[in-house]
Amino acid sequence: LPKVTDLSMDTGVQELLLKARREGIETAFDRATKMTQCGFGATGVCCKHCLEGPCRIAPNGKGPQLGVCGANVDTIVARNFLTSVTEGAASHSEHSREIIHAILEVIEDKAPYEIKGKDKLQAVASGLGIDTTGKDSKQLAKEVALKALEDFQKQQGTLNWLKLRAHEKSSQTWQELGILPVNAHLEIVKSLSRQVMGGDADPVNLLLGAITLGLVDGYSGLHMSTDLQDILFGIPKVIKTEYRLGVIKEEMVNISVHGHVPLLAEKVVEWARKLNDRAKEVGAEGINVVGVCCSGNELLMRQGVSVATNYASQEMPIITGALEAMVVDIQCIMPGLQEVARCYHTEVITTLPHVKISGATHVEFTVEKADEAAQEIILRAIANFKKRDPNKISIPNEVTEAYAGFSVEQIVDALKAVNSEDPLKPLVDAIISGDILGAVGLVGCTNPREKQDSANVALAKELIKNNVLVVATGCSAHSLGKFGLLSPDGLKYAGEGLRNTLTVVGQANGLPGLPPALHMGSCVDNSRIADLLTALANYLGVGVRDLPVAGSCPETHHPKAIAIGTFFIANGVDVHVGVNPQVTGSDLVVNVLTANKEDYATTTDGIFGGKLIYEKDPVQAAAIIIDRIKAKRHALGLK
Ligand code: NFS
Ligand code: SF4
Numbered sequence: 274l275p276k277v278t279d280l281s282m283d284t285g286v287q288e289l290l291l292k293a294r295r296e297g298i299e300t301a302f303d304r305a306t307k308m309t310q311c312g313f314g315a316t317g318v319c320c321k322h323c324l325e326g327p328c329r330i331a332p333n334g335k336g337p338q339l340g341v342c343g344a345n346v347d348t349i350v351a352r353n354f355l356t357s358v359t360e361g362a363a364s365h366s367e368h369s370r371e372i373i374h375a376i377l378e379v380i381e382d383k384a385p386y387e388i389k390g391k392d393k394l395q396a397v398a399s400g401l402g403i404d405t406t407g408k409d410s411k412q413l414a415k416e417v418a419l420k421a422l423e424d425f426q427k428q429q430g431t432l433n434w435l436k437l438r439a440h441e442k443s444s445q446t447w448q449e450l451g452i453l454p455v456n457a458h459l460e461i462v463k464s465l466s467r468q469v470m471g472g473d474a475d476p477v478n479l480l481l482g483a484i485t486l487g488l489v490d491g492y493s494g495l496h497m498s499t500d501l502q503d504i505l506f507g508i509p510k511v512i513k514t515e516y517r518l519g520v521i522k523e524e525m526v527n528i529s530v531h532g533h534v535p536l537l538a539e540k541v542v543e544w545a546r547k548l549n550d551r552a553k554e555v556g557a558e559g560i561n562v563v564g565v566c567c568s569g570n571e572l573l574m575r576q577g578v579s580v581a582t583n584y585a586s587q588e589m590p591i592i593t594g595a596l597e598a599m600v601v602d603i604q605c606i607m608p609g610l611q612e613v614a615r616c617y618h619t620e621v622i623t624t625l626p627h628v629k630i631s632g633a634t635h636v637e638f639t640v641e642k643a644d645e646a647a648q649e650i651i652l653r654a655i656a657n658f659k660k661r662d663p664n665k666i667s668i669p670n671e672v673t674e675a676y677a678g679f680s681v682e683q684i685v686d687a688l689k690a691v692n693s694e695d696p697l698k699p700l701v702d703a704i705i706s707g708d709i710l711g712a713v714g715l716v717g718c719t720n721p722r723e724k725q726d727s728a729n730v731a732l733a734k735e736l737i738k739n740n741v742l743v744v745a746t747g748c749s750a751h752s753l754g755k756f757g758l759l760s761p762d763g764l765k766y767a768g769e770g771l772r773n774t775l776t777v778v779g780q781a782n783g784l785p786g787l788p789p790a791l792h793m794g795s796c797v798d799n800s801r802i803a804d805l806l807t808a809l810a811n812y813l814g815v816g817v818r819d820l821p822v823a824g825s826c827p828e829t830h831h832p833k834a835i836a837i838g839t840f841f842i843a844n845g846v847d848v849h850v851g852v853n854p855q856v857t858g859s860d861l862v863v864n865v866l867t868a869n870k871e872d873y874a875t876t877t878d879g880i881f882g883g884k885l886i887y888e889k890d891p892v893q894a895a896a897i898i899i900d901r902i903k904a905k906r907h908a909l910g911l912k
Contacts, residue, residue, distance in 0.1 A: 818845020
């Protein structure tokens with residue numbers, strides 16, 4: 274067995290991995306060790322699109338070079354890439370569609386939520402061209418929700434959310450290429466139909482299809498989810514919180530919320546507060562809700578709920594022996610949770626009809642019956658408290674303080690404390706002077722095949738040291754939170770220019786400084802990063818592709834991350850991945866995505882201004898990213 278210190282940087286996770294081994298419990302890290310990766314799949318050359326196959330193309334020309342149908346390796350790899358992007362776009366679009374329906378129920382008084390983000394509602398409504406005069410928030414929210422629904426229904430034109438949020442120069446490029454998405458469902462279905470056996474067999478065309486699906490992901494998925502969630506739950510503001518497994522409290526009834534859509538998670542927090550005293554009846558001091566993955570991020574951003582852990586170690590809260598319930602909704606929920614939970618008193622509670630795990634408890638959640646579902650979950654957790662086995666309880670004690678809640682609105686507000694007339698000016702001035710060299714969105718996951726948190730943290734530190742501002746989302750943000758980079762203390766790792774700038778802005782806002790990495794939210798909140806870039810590009814009068822910025826996903830695992838990466842590449846932003854993107858079997862696909870100079874004009878870099886960078890070593894990756902940021906600065910005439 275590998276040493277636990279090679280599996281995760283998080284000492285709490287290491288401690289619980291040892292506990293799991295003592296107790297004979299298998300975790301994702303163990304399964305990753307046992308599961309050898311297939312060389313064909315790893316390079317993307319395996320096709321399972323029909324029953325003549327599976328077909329796989331042998332490397333180096335030694336063996337069959339065409340599938341039974343005659344598909345070549347480029348078509349197979351490009352098609353598999355499109356499959357991943359489509360899965361990601363479908364996940365995010367389904368997320369936003371859930372929120373649309375929630376809003377429509379709320380305005381008809383059929384669901385127990387209220388429209389909390391009135392400012393955001395006004396802003397989004399005017400952005401969509403809705404006349405806001407004299408309309409109350411219910412009327413406005415209805416019109417916004419119906420505009421959102423059009424993005425799943427219309428048969429002509431372009432996504433409303435793309436028109437709302439995309440930079441004009443980017444849209445122009447997509448328009449010229451004829452790849453603008455019409456509606457999310459239409460594009461997802463069209464994509465599936467072109468992937469089918471005997472469908473699209475032109476690898477370049479398949480990759481352009483992937484760009485369209487990347488745009489679906491970015492606009493009707495990410496942006497729409499963020500905008501509508503801000504309308505429903507309010508725009509995040511800076512908030513202090515805690516990270517790591519030590520946020521689980523032995524004397525409390527502990528409930529972790531895990532998944533992505535905050536509709537249920539918000540209710541769990543609300544009812545945990547309302548039913549807190551009921552926990553005392555079973556001898557607990559109260560109820561403690563903690564976050565895992567992106568549901569954790571959503572609650573962190575708006576409620577300050579602390580975060581226990583991120584993706585790869587999601588089984589660990591159960592292994593503490595002190596978790597009464599693990600409540601899940603959709604995405605990134607390991608089926609293995611239930612296998613682990615069987616050995617403890619923890620109840621895994623699934624909540625949606627299309628995401629169940631056999632053996633887990635199912636409490637059906639609908640927005641109409643949100644209060645009832647949340648109450649039932651809390652009462653079940655309280656009842657489980659007495660079923661604990663005291664011999665199995667062991668909670669790692671570290672916690673780390675962190676700040677989150679950096680929505681674009683919050684960043685602009687913070688900058689207003691420095692320049693109330695022209696808030697972006699201090700940031701732009703710092704970029705122009707070189708105090709801030711550029712910015713990188715550090716996003717994505719952790720992956721049980723990689724040493725958890727290690728590349729996320731190492732890459733962030735390297736960037737910060739070189740005066741690159743880091744903004745973070747998703748499980749990567751959790752990695753940074755655990756290791757002090759979401760706290761002003763983390764400025765000790767920053768280069769002088771970055772440190773000075775963030776100290777000035779922080780102090781103008783009553784903090785010792787801003788953290789060197791700004792936590793902007795969950796993975797759908799990568800939209801916030803895109804919005805910030807659009808605002809900067811507009812301010813400077815350039816395209817997003819011209820900005821000295823990049824995205825990085827050092828430890829990713831999910832097709833959603835591939836979709837998000839494609840969205841940023843389409844916007845002219847380089848995207849680094851530290852995990853094999855499973856396309857290396859095709860020179861053509863590699864060349865188009867990574868622009869290694871052959872036929873440069875037909876690469877994503879030549880067309881959109883952004884490319885894929887695959888580099889496992891985080892320090893090396895930082896160097897490549899910084900070089901590229903410098904080249905983009907140079908092209909802007911900056912030193
Ligand atoms: Ni993003 Fe969030 Fe985490 Fe990765 Fe999964 S939880 S949406 S996919 S693992 S960051
Ligand atoms: Fe093989 Fe072609 Fe069928 Fe794919 S679509 S499994 S390459 S025959």
